[in-house]
Amino acid sequence: MTLGNSYNLREVHRGTWCLGLDTSGKRLVVVGLGYVGVPVAAKFAEAGLQVTGIDIVERKVELINKGTCPFTGDEPGLADLLEKMVRNGRLNATTDYSVIQHADYVLIVVETPFDLRSREPYYKALRSACKSIGKNLRSGTLVVVESTVAPGTTNNIVRPILEAESGLKAGEDFFLATAPERVMPGKLLHNITYLDRNIGGINPESTGRALELYSLIAKGNLHPTDAITAEVVKTTENAYRDVQIAFANEIALLCENIGVDVYEVRELVNKLEDRHMLMPGAGVGGHCLPKDSWLLAFGTRGKHEPKLIAVAREINDGMPRHMSELCESALREAGRGVYGSRITILGLAYLRNTDDTRNSPAFPLIKALEVLGAIPTVHDPYVREANGIKPLADLDEAIEGSDCIAIVTEHSQYYDLDLDHVKSLMRTPIIVDGRKVVDKEECIKKGFIFRGIGR
Ligand SMILES: NC(=O)c1ccc[n+]([C@@H]2O[C@H](COP(=O)([O-])OP(=O)(O)OC[C@H]3O[C@@H](n4cnc5c(N)ncnc54)[C@H](O)[C@@H]3O)[C@@H](O)[C@H]2O)c1
Structure with missing residues (x-):
């Protein structure tokens, strides 16, 4: 051209x-x-x-x-x-x-x-x-x-x-x-x-x-093309990522059920130079990934119905519910029910170190826990208010008296958790890690009941 x-x-x-x-x-x-x-x-x-x-x-x-x-x-x-x-x-x-x-x-x-x-x-x-x-x-x-x-x-x-x-x-x-x-x-x-x-x-x-x-x-580089190709490329690159994350989540669920650590699996798979397995996690959020697959599919409506990207969306949308199941199972191990338990959600933003809460997996997780009768407390260092939820900015205040911590967002602050201090504040020492933020063995050694996506 x-x-x-x-x-x-x-x-x-x-x-x-x-x-x-x-x-x-x-x-x-x-x-x-x-x-x-x-x-x-x-x-x-x-x-x-x-x-x-x-x-x-x-x-x-x-x-x-x-x-x-x-x-x-x-x-x-x-x-x-x-x-x-x-x-x-x-x-x-x-x-x-x-x-x-x-x-x-x-x-x-x-x-x-x-x-x-x-x-x-x-x-x-x-x-x-x-x-x-x-x-x-x-x-x-x-x-x-x-x-x-x-x-x-x-x-x-x-x-x-x-x-x-x-x-x-x-x-x-x-x-x-x-x-x-x-x-x-x-x-x-x-x-x-x-x-x-x-x-x-x-x-x-x-x-x-x-x-x-x-x-x-x-x-x-600037790549010239025509308008519809540029639109397909943009929605495809996000649909591609969403499908890749869904694959990692699928393997995480599989690993959990057979007692294998998905992160070790990922590391070893990625030793092959052309394999790039992404990280599984507590869910996919943001303005873009959860909707761009659907925008792509809409563009071919009546001509082609994509199957793979629809299944990927379903898997990713199911991860917050899975987080809630992990909280439930850990609380059961501690001899508590979810009903009446105080659960601290770490992170309302969908992405680390931002205040962007759009489509954050924290929302469906909070809802799922509330339906089960839990009392969620939310902490986020960046978000002041979103969808009627006002997270606490003080971490100690959010953890005090808690029965379970659920890590949804990998804000930098959470990597520095002092586990002894955290345990001393909690009523029941449970950590459910949706982002591989804390060390599993360290948590168990310190006396926490631990659950994590894919672990
Ligand atoms: N956020 C991202 O990381 C990202 C990345 C790539 C592409 N995109 C795309 O870019 C677009 C914008 O995303 P965003 O994250 O900046 O959204 P945003 O919601 O942060 O910003 C959109 C802004 O548009 C304003 N607006 C709405 N209607 C308007 C109107 N009629 N006139 C003037 N202003 C109006 C809103 O008030 C808002 O401030 C979306 O299509 C998104 O998919 C976003």
Whole structure:
């Protein structure tokens, strides 16, 4: 595929084609200031563009305009970069979509959940953002969908809304591409900068303009493709990971039942250079992994019904229930029932050292324990409140009088547990480790009843 006269897409790699986009006076708008939108906005501001972020949540807009990141967690470099870009006037935020009338580039980075009941993507935010963008779109602007979407969405949902609202034609009057994000909380800036990126336009000119734009911030390779391929790649890479985790969980369950340690199995399997078994665990969470398999499947609805990724979802979704069964079995060994037992959940966030609680396995675990009559107490050093749960920030307070500790998240703090001290605070010394955070033999030696996923 060749774009215009200027560059051959097959050979386009960062370094071999530097188009040298002149950033002076160029304006970029980022729609959606969440875990992805904030670092993306800061990176483009750093690259020299005048950046405005739009969000419907006024509190986020206020915080960003003060130079404060709206979320917490261990996010190297982000707080400093954001503060610096706001202070030097390169980055600001607003709830007012009229700024798009002056934008050269618009990035869509709103949430794209999946509704398991209707088995359809829940595109309320995406549709609403596209409508507001379309109403303000001017000729010549490049719109890029960074959100993860089901295959076909850029062409079949985003494009018609933008065209209808603007009266402009995509690919001719304005340009449209998808450049799915690959970030992960804890590595937001790093991943935006260094990971390779796939960029697919609805036509070659859109692809080319998007490549030009991302060359400003990307140190990884930029791979040109078309919009639907980029969408399939993004959802496939997350479905792939979900299936791999489900495999590790399946082997963990198998090992538990025959008295073998899954972590030793994993280590020895991975001695073969082309085997890369992932870690099993208490469940899969986050905004992306639990829904991206379904987005991928939705894209082929009526044409192909995937079986493997559906089973993988089922296995991963079953892990919190399994954690609850491990708590139950350990309490039974201690001569207690779950009913009335105080169970301390370590970690409400789904990922280590972040405050991101979306689809955290802690929620179904807490629910399962409550159904059995347990009294859960939640500790998390990063999360202040989520889904009506306010975790304690003080670890001792959370453990005091507890009958069982269930480790759901591998926050760094939990690796430093002083087991003697923990035992002295607990009413019944039980540890159920969902993340291989504590040493099993050490726990048993110290007098704990121990259970762990795959051990
Ligand atoms: N979080 C990740 O690690 C990650 C990684 C890769 C891809 N993604 C994808 O990126 C997208 C965004 O994810 P996120 O984690 O940043 O989500 P998020 O929920 O943290 O942020 C989305 C933001 O969009 C705002 N928003 C919603 N509707 C809006 C509207 N109409 N106008 C303006 N703002 C609006 C929300 O208020 C919110 O601040 C999703 O599609 C996700 O799948 C996320």
